[in-house]
Amino acid sequence: MYKLAICDDEKSSAAEAAELLEKYKKLHPEQEFEVDIFYSSLDMLEGLEKKVYDIFLLDIYIDKINGIELADIILKNNDDARIIFMTSSNAFYKEAFRIHAVHYLEKPILEEEFFDAFDRVCTEREELHYLTFRDSGQIHKVLVDSILYIESEDHYKRIVTDNDNFLIRSTMQMLADELDYPYFYPLGVKSVINLKKVLKITKDTVLMEDGKKFSVPRGTYRTLSELVLKFTF
Template sequence: MYKIAICDDEKSSAAEAAELLEKYKTAHPRLEMSADIFYTSLDLLDAIEKTSYDIYLLDIYIDKLNGIEIAQSIRKKDENGQIIFMTSSNAFYKEAFRIHAVHYLEKPILKEDFFDAMDRVCQEQEVRFLVVRESGEVRRIPIDDIIYVESEDHYKRIVTDAKTYFVRSTMQTIMEDIGEDYFHALGMKTIVNLKRVLKINKDTLSMEDGAEFSVPRGTYRQLSELILKYTF
């Protein structure tokens, strides 16, 4: 059973979110869901003193507190609740990124976008592996664990959360074997997991493990848009 909180001070917007949720439930009859609707930030904050929710659908602009402030209050009590923002502005997407929001939906919310956001939190994704040979042994590396890949002459360094692998291969072969759109080649010698980018500016892209790479000339805008796409 997924417990869901919808918080939007515009009743029409809250109703639209609830309607989209009903359509999602209809399309996924095996999922059990219940939803509570709140029209003020204080009502939601009062409710989470007594109960917790699996998913929070939050408007960015709600009465005296904005959605980011509400999300920060939620995070103090609940590190595992999944937060999805609903807004008519993208002004707060950086703040949303920092508090690990699942998605950032722009109003008017499209059914496909809403379903995509809900899929991220409601359905277990099949774990895919990159199969490589290292020092004569076959290794299975969870693809989502890969932070980046770097070329070092004939060998490629695959960096993950847990360890680093050195394999003899080509960047093209590794990219094809990974087979996910959220992996992006920075020139000829680096592949990065866009979901694991911590921050980016016009010169530098920083990864979750602290590694930094130069942003190829003329690609900053495209990279920023891709990171935003795959982060939320």
């Protein structure tokens, strides 16, 4: 699932980009997008306080804060964001190159070029899977395969990886939706483990690579042990 933000002060241009995306999705049904549209840079900045986006379609000439400046702000907090510029002029081409934009689409946007830009983004992301989230006001991106387990701590969830851990405000369901991979297994409602990171399993406990132990829910040992064998060998 890609989280995409479109920012253009011209509603017709934003609608055109959204329409092209719908055409792209029909050709690539395996790719899923969650899209938000903003009509000003300030609205876009407010949106960044509420959600972490993977891809940005930015008009260059927006308002007081142009698309280049907006991209700089985005990348300071999330250097993994992928930027695609849309503009009626090539005046900012060098600036777009400095930012390492995925593409610089000149309006009216050609369908072929739009598709090419999204092919680049999706191909890059297919090789490695990441979980992106906000912790203590900073954007973090961790490899999905590096996550050992997630534990619920009241309204917060602790994400433990090979080398670090993060405490974020989220629901287990939201994280489960993001980690829609067969090797993540829920142990009840308060924890999810990565079956690839299980060191040992008995009828009573699951031992993770970092030494953490979880109780095996009643009646699940056989299924769980078979899954551990499947994903660790």
